[in-house]
Amino acid sequence: ASITVQPQMARPISELLLGIFFEDINYAADGGLYAELVQNRDFEYNPGDKEGRDPGWNSSHSWTLQGANTSFAVDSSTPVHPHNPHYAVLDTKAPGAALVNAGFDGIPVKQGEKYDLTFFARRPDGPKGKVLVSLVSQQQEVLAQATVDIAPGNWTSVSTVLTAAADATAAQLSLQPLSPGRLSLDMISLFPQKTFRGRKNGLRADLAQAIAGIHPRFVRFPGGCVAHGDGLGNIYRWKNTIGPLEARVPQRNLWGYHQSAGLGYFEYFQFCEDIGAEPVPVVAAGVPCQNSGAGTCGGGQQGGIPMDEMDEYVQDILDLVEYANGGVNTKWGKKRAEAGHPAPFHLKYIGVGNEDLITDVFEERFTLIYKALKEKHPEITVIGTVGPFFEGTDYEEGWDIAGKLQVPMVDEHYYQSPGWFIHNQDFYDRYDRSKSKVYLGEYAAHLPGRPSNLETALAEALYLTALERNGDVVQMASYAPLLAKEGHTQWKPDLIYFNNTAVKPTVGYYVQQLYGLHAGDEYLPGAVALSNNDDAVKKRIAVSVVRDTKSGDLVLKMVNLLPVAVQSAIDLNGISVASGQALKTILQGRPGDEDTRPVTISCEVAEKFNTALPAYSFTVIRIKTK
Numbered sequence: 063a064s065i066t067v068q069p070q071m072a073r074p075i076s077e078l079l080l081g082i083f084f085e086d087i088n089y090a091a092d093g094g095l096y097a098e099l100v101q102n103r104d105f106e107y108n109p110g111d112k113e114g115r116d117p118g119w120n121s122s123h124s125w126t127l128q129g130a131n132t133s134f135a136v137d138s139s140t141p142v143h144p145h146n147p148h149y150a151v152l153d154t155k156a157p158g159a160a161l162v163n164a165g166f167d168g169i170p171v172k173q174g175e176k177y178d179l180t181f182f183a184r185r186p187d188g189p190k191g192k193v194l195v196s197l198v199s200q201q202q203e204v205l206a207q208a209t210v211d212i213a214p215g216n217w218t219s220v221s222t223v224l225t226a227a228a229d230a231t232a233a234q235l236s237l238q239p240l241s242p243g244r245l246s247l248d249m250i251s252l253f254p255q256k257t258f259r260g261r262k263n264g265l266r267a268d269l270a271q272a273i274a275g276i277h278p279r280f281v282r283f284p285g286g287c288v289a290h291g292d293g294l295g296n297i298y299r300w301k302n303t304i305g306p307l308e309a310r311v312p313q314r315n316l317w318g319y320h321q322s323a324g325l326g327y328f329e330y331f332q333f334c335e336d337i338g339a340e341p342v343p344v345v346a347a348g349v350p351c352q353n354s355g356a357g358t359c360g361g362g363q364q365g366g367i368p369m370d371e372m373d374e375y376v377q378d379i380l381d382l383v384e385y386a387n388g389g390v391n392t393k394w395g396k397k398r399a400e401a402g403h404p405a406p407f408h409l410k411y412i413g414v415g416n417e418d419l420i421t422d423v424f425e426e427r428f429t430l431i432y433k434a435l436k437e438k439h440p441e442i443t444v445i446g447t448v449g450p451f452f453e454g455t456d457y458e459e460g461w462d463i464a465g466k467l468q469v470p471m472v473d474e475h476y477y478q479s480p481g482w483f484i485h486n487q488d489f490y491d492r493y494d495r496s497k498s499k500v501y502l503g504e505y506a507a508h509l510p511g512r513p514s515n516l517e518t519a520l521a522e523a524l525y526l527t528a529l530e531r532n533g534d535v536v537q538m539a540s541y542a543p544l545l546a547k548e549g550h551t552q553w554k555p556d557l558i559y560f561n562n563t564a565v566k567p568t569v570g571y572y573v574q575q576l577y578g579l580h581a582g583d584e585y586l587p588g589a590v591a592l593s594n595n596d597d598a599v600k601k602r603i604a605v606s607v608v609r610d611t612k613s614g615d616l617v618l619k620m621v622n623l624l625p626v627a628v629q630s631a632i633d634l635n636g637i638s639v640a641s642g643q644a645l646k647t648i649l650q651g652r653p654g655d656e657d658t659r660p661v662t663i664s665c666e667v668a669e670k671f672n673t674a675l676p677a678y679s680f681t682v683i684r685i686k687t688k
């Protein structure tokens with residue numbers, strides 16, 4: 063192949079192109095990125111969290127009473143907070159028994175590391191008491207222990223630090239009353255002190271670091287389907303997820319488990335700030351999933367939020383802007399400051415709607431929200447939705463509404479085969495430049511059995527060259543979903559798999575990372591000529607050349623989805639290189655490989671140079687030009 067860069071045709075492209083999509087699916091939040099180690103800390107698990115109402119999924123899930131002469135019950139008559147009605151009551155006749163939590167597949171601890179244990183306790187009948195708290199290994203070895211005092215009377219908060227004496231992959235947390243009498247317990251929480259950036263109520267350091275390693279320019283949250291829920295009562299309400307943990311409103315996760323809301327809007331904003339990414343919250347457009355009850359998220363309630371409740375709902379969304387950006391003297395800005403962040407979060411984007419079915423019910427509500435945001439917060443870019451992109455849906459109607467309202471950007475979603483991505487590289491080349499910009503909010507290459515392998519990763523890499531080429535239209539793009547916990551996966555493939563102790567990025571992860579690391583703000587068209595002019599061959603070679611104008615670096619991204627190596631003659635066409643050496647990163651292997659990793663080597667470059675694109679490979683060459 064010959065690849066001739068055309069610097070004279072350089073054009074600006076979106077600097078935000080590559081971001082991430084975070085949804086609490088596959089235990090991505092509780093039991094995942096959220097570093098809480100106690101499962102069902104709030105005693106709010108409910109059989110209704112599970113499809114078909116699983117009776118074992120209840121307030122005492124993950125908790126057992128071990129030992130005799132003590133009873134364990136769940137009560138709700140005098141809660142710590144009305145939003146968290148259930149709590150444990152231990153009635154101890156003679157000390158010895160303990161309330162034990164199994165964690166999420168066990169509690170992983172590391173020797174020498176410190177863990178913050180906090181809980182609320184109540185000794186309604188007095189007198190003051192003591193509780194022995196311990197981390198115990200599967201072999202019944204005590205890994206850490208402390209005794210805490212409990213004041214008599216109403217709820218008080220208790221805290222101590224446990225230091226692990228040894229490593230364990232699946233320890234348990236035990237709370238043993240040392241005094242006879244009644245003891246109520248709630249919000250029993252254990253966090254490693256080593257969270258990402260050391261944040262309290264923070265994120266699991268290794269997982270957050272893997273996400274940061276993508277270098278995402280934005281983070282979309284909290285979904286996906288989770289954002290709009292599968293019924294009116296299940297819509298994600300951001301106000302329910304801020305403030306003291308006991309005052310947040312836990313709820314059913316439509317993927318079949320429980321959302322503690324411990325990872326809430328404050329934590330999302332803070333994470334974005336910590337990794338230098340723009341926050342992109344997505345709120346429901348006043349309708350739950352597919353608003354007719356037949357969408358990806360499963361059944362749902364018909365219709366949207368009643369129109370006479372929409373003013374309040376719209377106000378909630380306006381308040382979100384105040385929470386993120388308002389001064390500390392505003393009602394919601396003050397709450398942000400109280401949470402420890404007086405400075406604004408500089409929110410610039412809000413997504414309204416997620417893959418909704420485009421109906422009159424949707425349009426009426428979306429229009430209200432859109433107009434209110436536009437009027438009150440013209441500084442915010444609203445991202446609309448054009449609905450799901452699959453057969454039988456009215457994709458065009460979403461575009462019509464966007465056109466009518468002049469929505470600046472719309473969210474598109476498509477999960478397709480590698481072949482679809484190969485054959486639709488011109489999807490945005492054909493795009494009408496006068497229409498709304500695009501946020502490709504969810505995409506992934508899907509094969510039967512849903513693996514994440516080199517074939518899917520290369521199809522995504524190839525399609526991303528087309529997104530860079532169309533970076534004037536496609537402003538943002540995020541692969542979905544991001545995280546999946548082994549053994550708790552509702553959706554495949556995902557970008558990063560993990561268990562309690564290991565993080566397992568997929569091949570697709572490295573494609574995203576290479577695009578994140580090697581983004582540009584200028585696109586330089588490249589003319590690609592192949593000796594074989596067969597369409598099927600041509601479509602399997604894709605090239606994108608971008609420049610990062612700050613560093614002056616030129617980045618060549620080249621995908622070869624052919625089963626043979628392709629020798630390439632590259633002509634930078636007047637761009638002189640600053641050094642004869644450049645870094646070249648190659649991801650290559652067999653299409654079915656799931657554990658291929660990129661390798662970076664030094665290579666020789668010049669204004670004209672040759673390079674080989676191995677069979678089934680993605681090659682990135684970064685060239686210094688200043």
Ligand code: AHR
Nearest residue numbers: 286287288358417542543
């Ligand atoms: O990414 C998984 C799901 O796919 C999202 O929750 C939903 O928006 C889409 O259908």
